[in-house]
Amino acid sequence: MNFCPNCGNPLTPGQAGGRERLVCSASCGYVYWNNPLPVVGAIVEYENNSVLLVQNVGWPKEWYGLVTGFLEGGEEPAAAVLREIREETGLEGQIVEQIGIYTFYQRNELIIAYHVRATGPIQVDPTEIQDYKLVPIDKLKPWPFGTGLAVKDWLGRRMIE
Numbered sequence: 001m002n003f004c005p006n007c008g009n010p011l012t013p014g015q016a017g018g019r020e021r022l023v024c025s026a027s028c029g030y031v032y033w034n035n036p037l038p039v040v041g042a043i044v045e046y047e048n049n050s051v052l053l054v055q056n057v058g059w060p061k062e063w064y065g066l067v068t069g070f071l072e073g074g075e076e077p078a079a080a081v082l083r084e085i086r087e088e089t090g091l092e093g094q095i096v097e098q099i100g101i102y103t104f105y106q107r108n109e110l111i112i113a114y115h116v117r118a119t120g121p122i123q124v125d126p127t128e129i130q131d132y133k134l135v136p137i138d139k140l141k142p143w144p145f146g147t148g149l150a151v152k153d154w155l156g157r158r159m160i161e
């Protein structure tokens, strides 16, 4: 964000709400709050023994992650995550539980993570997903950022149960 969306003048560092933020240089009052964007994510447990990980288009070949997506206006997070699963993988899922809410600082996102069960044929949308893999749950290793934190919590709870 470099320019004010109200008046088109450059944004400059200034004080607002008790910290330094980008504010309009023409003092029209605009503040770029840079609030995190909510994202839904799912640990898709596939046919009871594996987790479906996906590689989004453009990711490096060794990267796989959870199915994630943005909410539509007016959409409940649980409905959004099931829609994203349907759109990206062709699967009809069922929510088991909400795992938690996680901050992804690097991307300025707030991830609402769910455990979802799904069965049936997997048909990924090639415009969004370039590859996927099914990882047996006992081989699943969390990654130390973003949705990986939900994986870590989910695996930890399974160990306790």
Ligand SMILES: [Zn+2]
Pocket: 004, 005, 006, 007, 008, 009, 024, 025, 026, 027, 028, 029, 030
């Ligand atoms: Zn302005």
